[in-house]
Amino acid sequence: MADHHINSKAIENYILSNPFKGKPENLYNAMNYIMQLGGKRMRPQLMLLSYLAVKNEVNNSAFNIALALETFHNFSLVHDDIMDNAPIRRGKKTVHEEWDIPTAILVGDNLLIKCYELIMETDFENKIPLMKEFTKMASLVCDGQQLDMNMPFKEFVTEDDYLKMIELKTAVLPACALKMGAMSAGANEVECQLFYDFGLNLGMAFQLQDDYLDAFGLESQIGKQVGGDILENKKTVLFIHALNHLSDSLKEELLNWYDNKSNSEEKIQKVKELFEQADSRNYLLNLKASYEAKALEYLRSITMNQTVKTEFDNLFGFLKSRAN
């Protein structure tokens, strides 16, 4: 339908006007609670833009695929928040806090199932390939989350380990969103793969930006305590790089900080100083920039009209320089 414009407001409206319906009420209220908590709506935006890059107009079926991708993202947030014991999500109580863990488990399960319902309700001819793509992605995201859960128990984590984990946990979803948009609009396989690779590199840059902001962002902008990853002793690129580039004595100091579970502001400051001394902050920014450059190469290799190109550029620019 011609009156669907691709911006986060149109997506927001589509989400609000298509709540999940069913009983018991507490289950469906909780499902719609997390869906309606807001967020960047990046994945549905990417999907709809790649759709528009191939076809002139989006329709309700395209919006349903976009909604399925946002629903999947919310499924993973609800279950991850249980695993991480997270009390707050987007400034509000997490589902397991507002309700309880059993409800939150079922909210996630049912959201995951509703993704398939949404995809099957579309009128696209190639629903099976779309569902195969979605299913492959969904399973990889679970693998990625398990890799993340395994990290604290792994004595030696390499940068490759970490990058593989964020690729699966975070980057395959935007990649899949872009590919599914192109697929459902009827793009050929080569083009679909270009969109996938664009999304994979964009997703990697996105997560590395998250990691950067977690350590060097502003509390007022990121909406949570700066240094959360440091307090949780997360073996991010910053930590791994610093460990490999500090002198033996400073390396010892970093390991000591990561050995204790203190919640102090001092720990955050000292660890950040060590990151700076190892030049890990710049290393991370360069690594992120290299993924952005690759993403942009893929994006540039795809033919599309100027309007969609501009929208992609705007979204890309926003994601690149975002402060939250």
Place this chain on the structure above:
Amino acid sequence: MADHHINSKAIENYILSNPFKGKPENLYNAMNYIMQLGGKRMRPQLMLLSYLAVKNEVNNSAFNIALALETFHNFSLVHDDIMDNAPIRRGKKTVHEEWDIPTAILVGDNLLIKCYELIMETDFENKIPLMKEFTKMASLVCDGQQLDMNMPFKEFVTEDDYLKMIELKTAVLPACALKMGAMSAGANEVECQLFYDFGLNLGMAFQLQDDYLDAFGLESQIGKQVGGDILENKKTVLFIHALNHLSDSLKEELLNWYDNKSNSEEKIQKVKELFEQADSRNYLLNLKASYEAKALEYLRSITMNQTVKTEFDNLFGFLKSRAN
């Protein structure tokens, strides 16, 4: 393939020879652990039998659908066990006990996703209708589990409430298994619906038999403590019926027992006596028999060859009189 016979051993072999493969290892080991813990394999048996009632031979695609249904059953067991804090499943540690809760959440999530992978890998023409049927069932099972979780907080539970809950939580899955078997074999809609209704009534009887055994079975046969539902103050048909048929003073006594969280053998004995005094034991057996009679009516209304008919009768007889 002609060498596939429908018995639980063939299904067991198919499960053992088709483990889920992927990384990280702990996730996939845990997925295969629960899949290989055994059980009656009732759902895949029902699916394959209804398939054979329509078509002469089963093939690998049929076995894949059967495996998807058993996989779904195991997904729900793993997540339910977390919600119920259950330490033991089929005489072994539950997944969240052997591993941990985050792993168990991801095991369930990934098993649910693998169901779709299995269905999509089949060579049936009508995969979308099969997936729609599966998805509808999957969402209803979540609804049913939420209804079950809500029960303790509901002051007044009617028999209809309870029956609706077990219909969704337990009975729609065998119903769906039988229908998907008939669908994938190419049966018409009327026949598919007869299989569904057969399975729904069979599933109701199955759960009521479980409830009966929980109170009146033998510990040596059911493999767990007799009276578990009573200790957990579960508002089963036995409890609801007794509450409605005891004198005021005995009703008071029953409510008092259900008010306390004691783990005593005395509580189990006293409550069982009250169930007997209200004739609730016989009421439950009659209710179960009425579902069995309905199930049998549906089964008899479906035309099939003598071999499959006999296999259905054997399975039906086994489920009816099982002591565990």
